[in-house]
Amino acid sequence: MIFHLKKPSGWDGAYLHLWDYAKPQKHTKWPGRRMKPEGDGWYCCEIKGKSETCLVLNDGCGKQTEDLYWDKPEAWYADDYLRGVPPDHFSRFTFPDGLKKALVMSYDDGVIQDIRLARMFTQYGIRGTFHINSGIMENPDKVPQELAEFVYRGHEPSMHSSTHPFLYHATEEHIRMEIHEDKLRLEKIFGRRILGMSYPFGSYNITMLRRMREWGLLYGRVVPETKDFRLPGDLLHWRPSCHHHQAQGLTEQFLAADPSKLNLFLIWGHSWEFDDDKPDNNWRFMESICKQLSGHGDVWYATMGEVACYLTALEAVRVSCDGRTFENKSAQTVWVNHDGIGVPVPPGQVYTMD
Numbered sequence: 001m002i003f004h005l006k007k008p009s010g011w012d013g014a015y016l017h018l019w020d021y022a023k024p025q026k027h028t029k030w031p032g033r034r035m036k037p038e039g040d041g042w043y044c045c046e047i048k049g050k051s052e053t054c055l056v057l058n059d060g061c062g063k064q065t066e067d068l069y070w071d072k073p074e075a076w077y078a079d080d081y082l083r084g085v086p087p088d089h090f091s092r093f094t095f096p097d098g099l100k101k102a103l104v105m106s107y108d109d110g111v112i113q114d115i116r117l118a119r120m121f122t123q124y125g126i127r128g129t130f131h132i133n134s135g136i137m138e139n140p141d142k143v144p145q146e147l148a149e150f151v152y153r154g155h156e157p158s159m160h161s162s163t164h165p166f167l168y169h170a171t172e173e174h175i176r177m178e179i180h181e182d183k184l185r186l187e188k189i190f191g192r193r194i195l196g197m198s199y200p201f202g203s204y205n206i207t208m209l210r211r212m213r214e215w216g217l218l219y220g221r222v223v224p225e226t227k228d229f230r231l232p233g234d235l236l237h238w239r240p241s242c243h244h245h246q247a248q249g250l251t252e253q254f255l256a257a258d259p260s261k262l263n264l265f266l267i268w269g270h271s272w273e274f275d276d277d278k279p280d281n282n283w284r285f286m287e288s289i290c291k292q293l294s295g296h297g298d299v300w301y302a303t304m305g306e307v308a309c310y311l312t313a314l315e316a317v318r319v320s321c322d323g324r325t326f327e328n329k330s331a332q333t334v335w336v337n338h339d340g341i342g343v344p345v346p347p348g349q350v351y352t353m354d
Contacts, residue, residue, distance in 0.1 A: 001047045001070070003055070005035055006078035006087070011059035014043035019054050019067075031060040054206055069206045070234075071213065080226075081233025085315050090231055090262055092323065093314050094335045095300045098342025100259050101229075102300040103293055104129065104307060106221055106240060106268040108160055108198050110143050113271035115151050120287060124294035128155040129304040131198040131221075134185040135162030135178075141272075148189055156303035157190045159183055159197030159217075168203040175208045180215055195305035196220060196235070198268070209236050219308040221268065229254060229263035235308050244269040245281040247289050255296065260340065264307065265293075310334075317345075324353040 007014050017032030035043035047053060052071035058064035065077070072084045079087070095102050105121060107114065110132035121128045130152055137145045148157070161167065162182040170178065179197070186194045195218045202223030212220060219235040225242050227250070232238040242250050244267050257263040267289075274283045293299070302310075313330035320326075326336050328345045335342035338353055345351040 001050050001053060001072075002074045003035075003045050003047070003057075003070075004038070004074075004076045004086075005043045005045075005057050006076070007041055007043055007059075008063070011063050013060040015058050015060050016045045016047075017056045017058060018047070019056065031058050032056070034060075052210075067206070069209050071210075079230060079233075080239075081230075081237070083233040089319070090311070090314060092319060092326070092337055093262070093317075094337050094342035095262065095302075096310065096333075096335055096342075097300070098335055099298055099300045100261065101254065101257065101263045101296075101298055102265070102302050102307060103254075104264065104266045104302055104304055106198060106266060106304055107131065108268070108270050109133065109164070109272065110137065110148075110160065111141055111270065111272045112143055113275060114143055115147075116283070117271040117274075117286070118151055118155055120290055122154055124290040125301055126290055126294060127301050127303045127306075128152075129158050130155060131158045131160035132186060133160050133162060133164050133200075134182050134189070136164070145189055149191075152190070156305050157186055157192075157194065158304065159186060159194055161197070161200045164200040166201050166203045167199065167208060168205050170205060170208065172207055172211075175205075175211055179208065179211065179217075183215060183217070196308060199223075212236060218312060219304055221266075221304070229257060229265050231262060231264050231311065235311065238266075238304070238308075240266040240268040242267060244273075244286060244289065245278075248280065248285075251289055251292050255292070259298070266304075326351045 003016055005014050014035040015031040016035055017030055018028045020026035033045050035045040038044045055068050056064050057077055068082055076083045076086050094100055105128040108131045114130055143151050159182050161178040183194050198221035219238050221238045224239050226239050247267050254265045273281055274286055313332045313334050316330040317334055318327040326345055327350045328334050328347055331347050333344050333346050335344055336351055
């Protein structure tokens with residue numbers, strides 16, 4: 001495994017510390033292995049004999065990343081994200097239909113207020129991802145199972161664990177009950193594959209991340225926000241742009257964003273919050289945001305699952321060293337950015353710029 005680090009400003013050094021929550025004797029001695037400079041602020045470290053690992057990147061003097069888990073041959077860490085492709089990889093593409101902007105709405109808990117919010121999204125041509133606790137749908141404040149398929153039609157049903165517990169210290173058995181069983185129940189209710197989740201209370205652990213990949217889950221939304229429109233790195237640590245009460249200023253920035261690069265605006269929240277009727281957190285405010293964001297021909301109105309599938313497809317595209325030939329090894333059409341114009345490349349096809 002090879003790890004690359006774009007050393008953050010203010011870091012004194014670059015180290016890679018390996019750890020194993022199940023086998024403490026496998027830890028490196030802090031701060032870990034010194035990473036080698038490879039130019040332009042990048043540092044590199046090769047780990048032999050491993051196909052997955054837990055790690056912490058740090059400067060040897062107190063600054064560090066969060067605990068990370070990785071299971072791919074190579075990774076690049078920059079802008080608070082660990083990625084499976086170089087950071088500039090996605091700049092070679094557009095979103096579907098040549099679009100450069102994408103809007104995603106992500107709402108938790110599967111509560112009865114989702115009925116009104118989903119209807120609002122549909123009215124304004126916006127797609128929502130709704131994260132549901134399948135084990136407590138009979139509670140009076142939740143959308144009942146018998147209405148769920150109708151309420152969320154046109155939007156994406158997603159997971160939020162079965163009963164909404166803290167999962168940081170969850171055991172293997174508990175994770176299977178809360179995550180795997182949640183996935184199976186929701187797939188039975190909606191008759192479709194469930195692609196991801198938002199973590200209850202933002203909590204998860206390494207065992208959970210491993211099992212999520214095994215169970216075919218593509219994404220997991222965390223709580224910390226970016227306050228910008230960057231693409232996610234590791235989709236299992238997907239950070240939203242902002243909570244809806246902060247959306248006004250970012251909405252204006254998003255609509256005026258640089259059209260030469262990809263911009264992804266992910267708003268999250270809970271629909272029950274709107275009933276509190278607080279400033280910048282009520283139904284009138286949310287409808288004004290939807291009105292402002294709706295009807296723009298340069299915006300892809302997508303769900304988290306659609307974006308996750310598309311970014312996964314982009315990662316699978318092989319790009320030549322000169323950046324002019326693209327081999328689409330994914331199972332869906334991708335769009336190459338050719339001088340600002342999106343060019344579709346079907347699965348299995350090769351596109352070479354003139």
